Amino acid sequence: MSSPPPPPPPAAGAASAAISASEKVDGFTRKSVRKAQRQKRSQGSSQFRSQGSQAELQPLPQLKDATSNEQQELFCQKLQQCCVLFDFMDSVSDLKSKEIKRATLNELVEYVSTNRGVIVESAYSDIVKMISANIFRILPPSDNPDFDPEEDEPTLEASWPHIQLVYDFFLRFLESPDFQPSIAKRYIDQKFVQQLLELFDSEDPRERDFLKTVLHRIYGKFLGLRAFIRKQINNIFLRFIYETEHFNGVAELLEILGSIINGFALPLKAEHKQFLMKVLIPMHTAKGLALFHAQLAYCVVQFLEKDTTLTEPVIRGLLKFWPKTCSQKEVMFLGEIEEILDVIEPTQFKKIEEPLFKQISKCVSSSHFQVAERALYFWNNEYILSLIEENIDKILPIMFASLYKISKEHWNQTIVALVYNVLKTLMEMNGKLFDDLTSSYKAERQREKKKELEREELWKKLEELKLKKALEKQNSAYNMHSLLSSTSAE
């Protein structure tokens, strides 16, 4: 019985040996140690499916040696030649052809960037075809299902030696002074952009970096695609937030958005505001926030600089999604709040000071010292300090209890010292109020305790009532039952 030959080996094979070797040490190897063993892998794309071996590439003459009449023809031939794909997971196959393609791609890059007038209308189709054939592919499954982008080395794209040159060529093409969007839009259409966006999920940071620049150029040059691109990014983000929690290119897409938002015309369209409130703010809930928080905060602040009336909903949104258990994220949130406060208008500040400072007062008394410290640093910010001073009669009563408490109780001396400074600053702002609060502090605590007792009492009564009702029900059912049985006995 003959059976077909096994398919070309996909990624993991080599990795398995590395893991079992690393775990010769028994017990619980540290995650980082274990993971260190798995680095430096590369993956092929999912496109080499039972493809028969292909004909070897034949070198074509150099473009610079051709006469100007022949050049255009040769250029297209070379583009077509570069549409042939090679399997880079197999490092020994087609070596000669791979080298020919590499050299050709290099030549093409140089050709479009140094010559003028070579990007003629007839070449667009071949150019886009070559680019699509090379970069558009289904990304393979991740080797490491619990890939932690902060700790693990990413899996690199195996065919990078070729793909890099293709991206380079693509960029030169887009940036060439001869490039005409009006012709290119026949080829670079919605479907093309859609596929390009899917590539942002690539694990290879080098590829995502190229994609970022490419997409940015396309957004800049193709006015007709702008709304579409924004909508698709929107969908990717929503899927990321609410469905998969996994997408490698979030930071890159946010970076592009940062510059897009910067260019929004005023007044902002409803669509853009919706994007802010329904996508960017919920995005703060994502598990991997650390990977893209800087870019995300930048986008949010850009919005607020455009339209200050958005401040209130944004801050309320952040407060709604405030991290409950992850201190690392809490520190990031505090950082973002400070960035927002840096650009806030005093009238907007008044609108959110109460809920905001209630949260800050909780952060200040966090038992995680980094959270407490980050919140106390607000008092080092001149502008924030001036806002607090203006509204001291509102803010001091909110902050007082927790500051007073931690000045006596916090385990970390740095925090206690910082709190003393803050208390001193606040006292200088309004000494009388400060004294009043100090003297009523105890009474206030007792009132709270009493309220707490009352609440317990209330619920206890409710439970009793519930039991009573249940009992009544049971009794009536019982009565009914005995009534019935007595009737039947008769």
Added chain:
Amino acid sequence: MAGAAGPGSGPGSAGRDADDSLYPIAVLIDELRNEDVQLRLNSIKKLSTIALALGVERTRMELLPFLTDTIYDEDEVLLALAEQLGDFTGLVGGPDFAHCLLPPLESLATVEETVVRDKAVESLRQISQEHTPVALEAHFVPLVKRLASGDWFTSRTSACGLFSVCYPRASNVVKAEIRQHFRSLCSDDTPMVRRAAASKLGEFAKVLELDSVKIEIVPLFINLASDEQDSVRLLAVEACVSIAQLLSQDDLEVLVMPTLRHAAEDKSWRVRYMVADKFSELQKAVGPKITLNDLIPAFQNLLKDCEAEVRAAAVHKVKELCENLPIEGRETIIMNRILPYIKELVSDTNQHVKIALASVIMGLCTILGKENTIEHLLPLFLAQLKDECPEVRLNIISNLDCVNEVIGIRQLSQSLLPAIVELAEDAKWRVRLAIIEYMPLLAGQLGMEFFDEKLNSLCMAWLVDHVYAIREAATNNLMKLVQKFGTEWAQTTIVPKVLVMANDPNYLHRMTTLFCINALSEACGQEITAKQMLPIVLKMAGDQVANVRFNVAKSLQKIGPLLDTDALQGKVKPVLQKLGQDEDMDVKYFAQEAISVVAQRLRKLDFPVKDSEEHRAPGPDKNHFLRPGMLGEDTGKFLSLMSRQHKETERLAWLLRGQ
């Protein structure tokens, strides 16, 4: 958004003069509005209590409008609310008023957070069943329509899950409308909505009339299966199973198969993975004829897919696929069309594929029979027993019983042994743990002689493993072996070796002796326990490590029931009393605990109870509740309970005296 709740709604219109005015709604609402999220959450979780306190009318008139109006809260609170409302029908006055619950749930079905939305949809589905057909059309269907044509994708996504519950009971006109709404959601602009629609397509198809399935569902299916996003296409594969079950063979061939064939060769591995993952369901749904013509070739392709994920998913289905083939001709099909591919996979480059294969391949023995197993499968098993990946070997060993039934295990024993030995010493303790768990099974199949000769030393070696979990498992393993091979075997091969360890310089090994005694005493019986084990345990009471000493106390408590009065009174009690004075707090605690159990046992020996009641003797661990200090509080409770049972009264008497 939501319309008004019910007729005559409006807070405060009723109930002011009700009997329960003890709890004005304001107080309760105050609780639901508390600044502290945790308190709000607690209140919402007790929403049924609040509703009960208010009574059905005020719940309808006041509580529900409040909930509908104030839905802007943390997702966690909303989730609890969505869940509560699903069971609220009784609290608003029964099915006649079930529609009052729709407005708040409608709002919840439109929020962003998926978890909340899903829960709201679940509750809505639950409540829909409580509606009368008239109420369904008057209240529920309009809600579904509103959701289906909502602005933001969330409400449209939620709508997808509600069509199938209201369709069967709707009138024909309304049915047509519902289908129309579903159709438009299947081609929605937002991929999230298309995904939701695709995932509900199968469920919806099942409640439709057959004609509608053919005319309307099939085109939707074909569209979704060729969607530009693979996340939508793969959901269509799932729907394919339900749709295929509804159609005749001829219709299947024309309407569904072209799409399914295409899906099995989709350019995205995720879609191919889904086909592989749903293969058994698909096979059952399309029937034997199409399976032979279409699915088997597709399966062959999946088994040699370029992505390991897909291959592994397909391999997992090998056994089920083979089992479900029609008995007639099954052997030939497997031998000619499946087995050649399996042979290749034994040496696959990816270990996950090999692990998956090893977990199902043994199942083929019973299907293929003795001769084929020996000729074709056995060489594969042997190769896998030598695989470099321990999980592969382990999976083979853990499924040995299948082979045993067909050809007996002896055929394998020559290769088995080295594999077992190697796994027994594997560097990963989880692998060692797994192989230990198969020891009793192997022992049963290989027989005592073979076991003593080859495996016994392994079992003893695990007792001194440096991972506690392994030592613990090894102890349990010994107990199971003794149960299998009998006490005589225990006395000659196991017990002496265990007892020697009591003198080991490593205190962990000394403790292992005690753990073994705990596990073995019952299986070994009174004689061995009293004569061989007890002296060793007693001797260890003088150990210099406190951990050993308190384990002595625990062991004495454990083996107490196997000892007679003399031993307990004369040997055990003095030792325990001495330990009870130990300087270490834990030793003291466990010694005292043991003393109370032993004392109880002694009392029982003095006043023997009938054998039939013996098994009801309180177990030693119950004594946790009888520690001094708790006695006073519990006495009253005990008294009432115990007057009924003679034996229990006895215990109480002892307790009181002990005090």
